[in-house]
Amino acid sequence: MVSRRAFIATTTAGVTGAAVQGTRASRLAHAQEAKRGGTLRLLQIEPAIGFNPALEGTNWPETMRMVYNGLTDFNETGDLVPGLARSWTASEEADTFTFKLAPGVQFHDGQPCTADDVRFTYEMVADAKVASPLNVYVANLKSIDTPDKSTVTLRFNGPNVLMMPGVSAMGILPKHIWAGADPRKSQYLAQPVGTGPFKLKDWQRGDHLTFVANRDYIRKGRPYLDQVIFKVVSDAATGIQSFRNGELDAVLSQGVPGGLPYALVRQIVDARPPNIATNEFVQAFSQILWMNCAAPPFDNPKVRRAIAHSINKELIVKALLQGFGRVQDSVVGNFPSMRWAHDPAIKSDYNPARANQLLDEAGYPKKAGGRFKITILATEGFRVKLSEALRAMFTAVGIESSIQSSTWAPYIQRIRQDRETAGMIWTIFIPRQVDPSLILDYLSPKNAKPGGSNYSQWTNARAGELIEGARATGNQGKRKGMYQEIQKIVADEAPVVPLYSALGVDMWQRYVEGIHSIDSLTGTLSTIDTVSLNRS
Amino acid sequence: MREQLAEVWRVFRRQRAAAGGFLALAVIVVASPSIVVLTGIDPEAISADVLGRPSLAHAMGTDYLGRDILGRVLHGVNTSLLVGASVAAIALSIGLVLGTAAGFYRGSIDHVIMRAADGLLIVPTFFLVLAVAFIFGGRLSFVIVMLGLTTWPQIARIVRAEVLALKEEAFVQSARALGAGDAHLMFREILPNTLPPVVAMIALLGSSAILSEASLSFLGVGDPNVVSLGQMLTSGLEYVTNAWWVPGFPGAAIFVLVLLLNVLGDGLNVALNPRLRRGGV
């Protein structure tokens, strides 16, 4: 959980220190007992581009944590703690952040990590030519100053509420390696040099990645493991079967290709095998249903509300997710990171009778062959099953639909670029919502142009005003008020229908210790340096 | 002609396995669509009884959306039968015409047609169909046409071989002497006599088309608007250890259909192919 106060905290312990307080005590105890050595084998998705967090964006930040460190880090309860920076301060208006770096940190090649490297990394993220998917987190960056080798100050034009929870834990790149060349063509994408607890030894595309421990890691005595192997598989079910057979040591939620095969996981969780430990945890990952609001029939808000009433979200969570999810009522979900803004008064209402009524009022009477025909866009796999369920629910209120399935590339092309989505419905999964502004960006009128993220092309002036206003201030009280109003508008107009949020499930063989399921940028791998194998 | 048919039937009947297969297939071909149409089973009706075991209410259990699997399997069988029949029809029409033309005219026409046929047999057609279907979307009609277009060579080759042999027969010569034109000779005289070995090929073609469509669906290229056994198998795969009936019955259905068609094809081959018919050495 990321508490707002955390980013104004200063600590005395820092990265190199070992002050024993509270949770640090238990960690130290674990450190003393933990067995050293061994190889951990994990199921993972491999990076699309390579080991550059600026380029991978939201695709793969957890695994960057293996070879890189960020200014901050996440601890086992998901709070921000010192990383490369031993302390930091933020201004009241949240437009200036100053980090003091810990001394003596070195990259894997022996070069020191300094404020210049931090500056270089954040400039790369903000650089329009690099087009980093993370640049939305530093969108209003004004300047980065490095008054000395261990101090960095980032200044923004206005409040930046995304900086700390969003990118402060992002891996820092060595300037001397990446400067002066096109990062997308760099050989270092596959041969990274970082400050992290592990070094990349070997990467066989489509098969596995091997990491070995960095024995010069700044946190003395860590990592406990000698080696970590990421096994890449194309099919989650076979991967999990391998895990059950003992061929893999752990399966972490965020590393499963195509999402968790829920039935299989349910079977494992319910069976409670003595040698396997499982953990379910809340994630700020929402499945949202979209409609094209610029063309019939979804240009009519009554039709959109009817759609919302016709969906039995409970059944979807029970049947398709096998219970590993929670119904989401409002577009600003009830997640730990956004609880302050979530409006609990907004509730889903599965009501086919009401849906029928609204459709009649909207001028689409029931007739043979359905009131009207729509298309449900899908990608193969889980989304097809979800679409089948939706189709059955729509049929129950007289809407005929056909499913059009494709692979991911043409799917997103049509939705985002071509915008040929009249009379179509689709779902997109929004991960890592650390702040309401991230999810509401998808509903902002300024993103309604082709190539932008407002896929439903919904342009509500008042909502737009509020969305931009809530971004422009750091005052949580004011923001809360605006978000409450926005949520009421969205529930009323229904440009999108939030369906559910997915629970994460981590599984590991019992001899693996130190795994903490964390919903954050760097996820469960945030504590990889204290994972150990207790095998006799 | 009548005498030939009677002879064929006699030999066929003696192949007990083939006759049994024919009967079973006939039952399925008639019963499955009838049951579906008459009872009006809705294969898409979801319910809260998710992953229910086979029981009296649901003879094959229910799937991950609470849908009755027996109803879905029947619909899937119909789809497979449709695919098999359509692909066979397409391959047959193209193959018959081109094979007859090639065998009759010889020369450059024959050359071109046979090179095209060879080419299609050699090009990795499965990859092509897979890539195209994946890229352009796996609509069922699309898949059927593509499969038909890649399997006509098998028919054409057989037809051509038969035409080559039949061209020199007496009845053709006498028809020509009586003034019959090319088209009449090709399609009225020769073609009907090339059919026996072709018929056997049809059954085999049909079964391989069903298998191909199921494979494509299995790899995720199928048409989600049509109930397909291959797609049921893929969607049900993750439940194989805790709800085996979800992928189990569709998979078995594909197996049974393909098996029956192959048995039928084999039996027809023996009955219709004169060279194999003579018993004993």
Add this chain to the structure above:
Amino acid sequence: MTGVAWYVAGRLLQSAVLLAFVVTIGFFVIRAAPGDPVLYLYGAQNISAETLAALRQVWGLDRPLGEQYWVYVTNLASGNLGYSQINREVVSAMLARKVPNTLLLMAPSILLAAAGGVVLGTTACRRLGTATDYVIGAMSMVGYSTPPFWLAILLIVLFASTLGWLPTQGMATLGASSRGLAHALDVTRHMVLPVTVLTWWYLAAFTRLTRASMLEESRKPYLMTARMKGLSEARVFYGHALRNASRPVLTVLGLYLGTMLAGAVMTEVVFAWPGMGLLTFSAIVQRDYPVVLAVFIVSGAAVVVTNLVIDLLYAVIDPRIRYA
């Protein structure tokens, strides 16, 4: 000899045309598809339309199709199969790594299937009409009709999940040693199930084919003559009939090579075997054009070459064919 030379030249020319056809069709079909690798990688992220366009330019995707085709063909002629942006590797290197893995599955499968098929088919024919014949016939019929992906699932569930005798998927156990006898044994263990799946159908097909052609052969008059000359039944059967009956088997071997590549896709996907099949599948999903095209061309070329070799062998052995 000039007759043979002409034939060879003719067949070579044919093969070249065929290959060109394969390349061209492949190129235009795959490129005509909606969605491209740039969108595959960045489509779901917060990236501007201008940057997407810039990336397309960097990857050469915005030039006219004809120009791209020409560049591709000229590269191909010099052995350059292109560079995969998505996998960040030279395509020929990728293939060089994966092809041996697929061959590791295909070679034993086709050998087992062909050898086993000939043995079983001959036995069935020898004991025509007996229980042995029926059993072999029934088994081969079942094997011929089994959907390979279904078989794979059944085997995994039975041998790997339930009994735990064999690994579920992959080519080698993770973290295990990668050299020496231990590695070879490990890989062999992983090979058992996929090879079984691949062999299953082809064994059935070869059995049926051998039986049918042996049957046909055994009724030919020249065998009567051989028997009347006093040769033993075994000599007649195995010496003469088998030799002639094996010709269709060879022909079919060439054809099956092509279909076996298709079977390899399914098997490798189910077993997560890192070979050409799995590579093709992921490349199609990722819109990795250079890789999809390269696989298409290489497998097409392999089949063309194999068929050419077989045809040429026949031409040398059997004079009748040269003048067909």
